[in-house]
Amino acid sequence: MRRLSLLLTTSLLFVGALPALALAQEGAPTTEDLSLAMDTMWVLVAAVLVLFMQAGFAMLEVGFSRMKNVGSVVAKILVNLAIAALLFWAVGFALAFGTGNAIVGTQGWFLAVPEGAVDDVYAGLAWTQVPLSAKFLFQVAFCAVSLAIVWGTMLERTKFAVYVVFAVVFAGIIYPMVGHWIWGGGWLTELGMQDFAGSTVVHLSGAMAALAGTLLLGPRLGKYDDAGRPVTIPGHNMPLAVLGVLILWIGWYGFNPGSTMAVVPEIADIALTTTLAAASGVLGAMLMSFAFRRHIDVGMGGNGAIAALVAITAACAFVAPWASVVIGFMAGVIMYATLIFVDRLGVDDPLGAIAAHGMGGIWGTLSTGLFTAPELAAVGQPGLFYGGGLYQLGIQALGIVACGGFVFLSSLLVFAVLKATIGIRVKPDQELDGLDIHEHGVYGYPDLVATDYQNGGARMPDPVIDGRTAEGTA
Amino acid sequence: MGAPIAQATASGNNVVAVYPDRVELRSGWKGQNVESLSIRDVSEVRISGLVNCILAIESNTGRIYRLERMALPDARAIKNAVERQKQTAGLYE
Secondary structure (H helix, E strand, C coil), X not given: CHHHHHHHHHHHHHHHXXXXXXXXXXXXXXXXXXXXXXXXXXXXXXXXHHHHHHHHHHHHHHHHCCHHHHHHHHHHHHHHHHHHHHHHHHHHHHHHHCCECCCCECCXXXXXXXXXXXXXXXXXXXXXXXXXXXXXXHHHHHHHHHHHHHCCCCCCCECHHHHHHHHHHHHHHHHHHHHHHHCCCCHHHHHCCCCCCCHHHHHHHHHHHHHHHHHHHXXXXXXXXXXXXXXXXXXXXXXXXXXHHHHHHXXXXXXXXXXXXXXXXXXXXXXXXXXXXXXXXXXXXXXXXXXXXXXXCHHHHHHHHHHHHHHHHHHCCCCCHHHHHHHHHHHHHHHHHHHHHHHHHCCCCCCCHHHHHHHHHHHHHHHHHHHCCHHHCCCCCCCHHHCCCCHHHHHHHHHHHHHHHHHHHHHHHHHHHHHHHCCCECCHHHHHHCHHHHHHCCCCCHHHHHHHHHCCCCCCCCCCCCCEECCEEC | CCCCCEEEECCCCCEEEECCCEEEEEECCCCCEXXXXXXXXXXXXXXXXXXXXXXXXXXXXXXXXXXXXECHHHHHHHHHHHHHHHHHCCCCC
C-alpha cells in the first residue's frame, strides 16, 4: 500500500512538473511578450467592433429608406465592404501608411514586406508594435466606415454600378491619401494636426465625397414640392434606424479607444469622453428639434448621437470629460441647424450624413484646437482655452480645408466622369418602383410589397418585362 | 400603353419619356403635370453640356422644353430614341 501511494505521488509530481519543464526549455514568456499579445488582442477586438459598425450603417440606412429600397441598401453595404477590404489590401494601406513622401506612401503594396522590415516599410504605423495583420485589419475597418458614409446621402436613386466604381477609387486612392497626410507621416502629421481617431480622415472625407455625389445626383423624385420646399420622405422603420445608431455607438468603443492600438489605462478615459459626448449629442439634437418643431424627433436624436460621436473622434484622447460634454452637445445643435440648411439648399440627404459626419467632423476637428488639455496633448499644442494660442486651431482649420477640399474635388471629378459616361442615376420608373425589384430582382420585404399591390396599389412591376426597353435591358 | 422606349430624370421633378408615338414630359411634385408631344410635332432635340447636360426639345410650333442637369447618356438615349422613331415613321426625308 505504501509502495502504491509513493508511486502515485511521484507520478503526480512528475505530471505537475511537466509544463514547468517544457516552459523552461522553450523560455517563459516575458512581460513584453504578454504585453504584445494583449495589445494584439485589443486591436483585433477593436477592429471587430469597427467592422460591426457596418451592421449599424446597414440598419440605419434601411430604417431611413422606404420599404421598396431596403434590399439595395444591404447589397450596397456588402459590396462596399468587400471592395474596401481588397483595394485597401492591394494599394490603399501602402498609400496611407507606407514609407514615402509628405503626400503619399510609396511602399508596401499587397502587404508584401520582407521579414523584419515592417517598421521600415510602414513608417506611418511604426509607433505601434502589434503585428502587421492586426494593423491592417484595424485600418481597413476605418476605410470601410468612411466609404459607408458616402452613400447615406445618395440612397434610393443611385445606380449600383456607381457604388462599385466609386468604391474602388475611394478605398484605393482618395481615402488613403488623406490618411497619409494626417496619420501616415504626411505633411499634416509634420505640422502637428490633431485627429486622434479620424473626425477628418474618416468622417469629413466620407461626407465631402457624399456632398460631391449628391450635388451631381440631384434630389429624389418628390423630395421638393412645386414651390421648391423640402418635403419629408419618412423612412419605413424607425426602430431599425435607432438600432443602427446604437450599434454605431457601440462600435465607436472600438473606433476611439481602439485607436491607441495598445492596452493602456487611457482607453478607459477615451471611452468615457466618447460616452459623455454621445449622450450630450442626443440631448442637444432633441432640444433643437423641440425648439424648432415642438416635437421630439427620434431620427434627429439618433443623428445627434452620431454627430457627437463624430465630433469627439478627433478629440477623445486630448480633452477633459467636461469638454467632451460641450463638444457633444454643440455637435447635436450644429448637426440640426446644418440639416435644415442643407435641406433648404436643395441637397437631398436622406440620412443626414452631410450634417452629422460633415459638420460633426469639422466641429470635432476644430474643437481639439479649443479644448485640448496641456497634459493630454500627446500630439500638437494645447487648445485655445488652455492658453495654447491660435496655432493649433489654425492647423486644424488648415487640415479641414485641405482634406475636405481634396476629397470634395477628387470625388466630384470621379462622379462627373461617371455621370458623363454611364450615368449615376436610375431611370425614373426604377426609382418609383424601388431599386430592389429593378436592380436586384427581389424585394427586401416580398410579402408586404405583394400585399400592397394586391390591395389595389399600382401594378406590381415585373423584373423581366419592366426591365426591358427597346435598347435592351435597362 | 407599354413601357417607354427611353426615359430619364432631369432636375426639379421633371421626367421625360419617349414612347413609340410621342414624347411625354412629366413634372410637378407628384408627377401630376403631364404634357404629351407627338413624335410628328418634335422638330429638333438638342443636347448641350457634358456633365450636367441640358436637353432641349423643340416643337414645330417653336416651343422649347428645356430639361436641365441630365446625365449625358440619359440625354443621348432620349435624343436617339426620338430620332429613331421619327426615322421609322418616315418623318425625315
